[in-house]
Amino acid sequence: MSVANVINALEIAEISARSLEFFSFKYAFVARALTASILVGGLCGAVGTFLVLRRLSLMGDAAGHSTLPGICVAFLLAGSVSTLPIMAGALVSALLAAIAVGVITRGPRSRSDAAIGIVLSVFFGAGIVLLSYIQRVATTSYAGLDAMLLGNVAGISPEQLIVLGVVTVLLGGATLLYLRPLSISTFDPGFAASVGIPVRAIHYGLLGALSLSVVVSVQAVGVVLVSAMLIIPGASAVYWFKRMPGVLAAAVGIGALSGALGAWTSYLFEGVSTGPAMVLVATTFFLSSLAFGPRGGLLWRAVRRRRRQRAMLANVSVSATGVR
């Protein structure tokens, strides 16, 4: 697709026609794709919010990349691309990676950021080795590679959608049920521990939820960019709300909307994978939140700073006459 084609596609008539096609659910796969995108966006937004607030954002990156070897091993063992074995493989792989990060962080001369970098890249490297072996031995096409790395929600199968739906309901329910202990242990772990909240269990549970979310989202967003859908909605939401229910709701909303709009954009323009499209939509939401959000957004901060500066100058000129 060349630049000229892009400009042509920008013709409004063309866009409207394709959009109508998209939203009228003319094809079943479109309905599936849209549903999947919304679910993925919302799910990652919710789970990711806790990651962002606990400064575990890049664990999401590690989780995404580390699914690759598991997917490959599952494929080799199962001999097919059927949903459940692949997802199981991805899940095991992601969980092993989370454990590995923990072990390395506890080890000699450790740094938690390097631990994530090591696990992320070595797991992914192992995945690439297995993938290259598979490509030689099996008949998977190159397009499959792009889909796995960068997402192709249009290719989501009914089974995958069902699993995604089930996981979303389960994790969504769990989040709502345990909202209080989750929130308290996020904002004040010391206090949480002292009132008997099982902080450790929550931490492990969160990593498990992360792995699950990543595994079901990889088809839509791709391995490389799933971390974005985990981080960006939550990071945006904190500019709007102070307390957890509000932050979560905003994150889910932003995530779901980014998912939907991303899928739509990807449908409109042929060369564009869904992953990057969703990420760019989400980034736009983030930038808007950063600029205009009432809680710490740049616009409000500038306004408040000006008010304070005026007050401070008045203060200083009065006090300069007699301190010592």
Next chain:
Amino acid sequence: MWELFVEPWTMGAWMWRGTLAATLAAVPCALLGVFLYLRRMSLIADALTHVALPGIVAAFLLSGSVDPFTMLLGAAVVGVLASMAIEGLADKGGVRSDAAIGIVFTAFFSIGVIALSVGVENAHIDTACVLFGDVLGISNDSLILLGITAPAVMLLVGLFYRWLSLVSFDKGLAANLGVPVALVHYGLMGAVSVTSVASFEAIGAILAIAMIVVPAATAHILCDRLPWMLIVACAHGVFSAILGMYFAVWLDVSAAGAMVCVGGVLYALAFLGAPKHGVLVRWARRRARGSSTATSTTASLTATAGRGEPHPEVS
């Protein structure tokens, strides 16, 4: 048995070229990686290597050429922009630093990928090649790029060693003594971006982070002094590159992936068996002393990872 090691070299020039490219990529990555690792910027390195992609694409779209030096320049500029964006978000925007890294690099990367598939007519830049490299088919252009970048980085690290080590260890003292801290910092970021691009064909974007972080982490376990750490990191990188090439040839798998795996194994070996700090060595020492704390090593290793940093809050 000996033939196994000798044979690949007779298979064709590609083995020599590929190994040369991988080695030339490994050295600057390892050197720069030591300073990034010590400054706790490993994940910014991850961001910069991913961001090299939009850098290349931008350079191509703006200049219309695939001239290697234009690409290097584009990558360096975009890399510095990205690191400024990360810092801007973290310092002035109230975003947590790890989230800032994740947001910036995925956004830039997405723009790069989209620009690539929409704005560029196939051939020259091919997604898979960019992501994983193609060291066995490495082009002359890349070899030249690497041949210039590797010695240049070695020279710069040697020249600016004092500033680099001081800024990495104690920024306050560096500023106090008049070292241009900001210059050193952005110089480092630019160097990482340039090295990523030069290494693209050899190891690709996604695996470059492995060549940067893993050698440094391994060297840190083994060394108590910075000069040695630099040397050991380079040795780790070169060894991973060469042994990785062998595995790629023997097993017919991705060379870049194989190099990263070898690096990971070396790290694991150091983690367990390093003379002073290795986990098994410590454990054995405790047992020799006859204390009951031998078991606590395992317990502490598998205990909760805890948080990335203490005290999260909504800013």
Next chain:
Amino acid sequence: MSEAVLKVSGLTIAYDREPVVLDFSFEVMPGQLVGIVGPNGAGKSTMIKSLVGSIEADVGQVWVKGIEGRKSRRLLTYVPQRGSVDWDFPVTVYDVVKQGRYGKLGLLGRMSKKDRAIVDDALEKVAMQDFAGRQIGELSGGQQQRVFLARALAQQGDIYLLDEPFTGVDAKTEAAIVDVLRELRDQGAAVMVVHHDLSTVGEYFDTVMLMNKRLIAMGPTAEVFSKENLQKTYGGKLAIFDADAMTVVSQGGQAR
């Protein structure tokens, strides 16, 4: 009448919120050993950091030996709080003290015999010469503090700013450090120390600076370290257990 070796006027630092240091002005003469005291969050560390140049002040001027501007900050010798250092860093005790000479050596200059002698001498002054080859992570808290003091000595400046050098340090090390500081003062240097322990102020410092965002009082300890000034500084969070204002013991409910 000797010239002020450090002069500050109207220093104000605000982290985009409330000011942390407000309208601060003072002078320090050579041969003064100044203790800086105030409650937590009073801006003591921040003020020191801005003098040295690692934090930008919003308003204010600083003259070091009569010279204004960023370049003159190099004449200040800074010993930071111990907590901010990376103990895993692959440097030995000798390497750290050697860093004190980098100001004179620049980027590529080689260490001369004289430089080496200065480093050895600094190590001896703090009694750490036997530890020269150890990686810094192997040291105890007190030893680490001494190494950073040795680095400051190796810089051979004559204006020293130390940020809580006695925190988490054993009594023997504390005494050793105080001796070194006194020796510096006697040789004509100006030494400013952010200090947290009110009960030793009278013993260690000839001059004291009381601050809580603003400068409350500064002058000879005997005159300035009084009950009224302390009440003004700590704003009622202070309990003075002895009628003699010089033996103040607790602050903010924490018994010592």
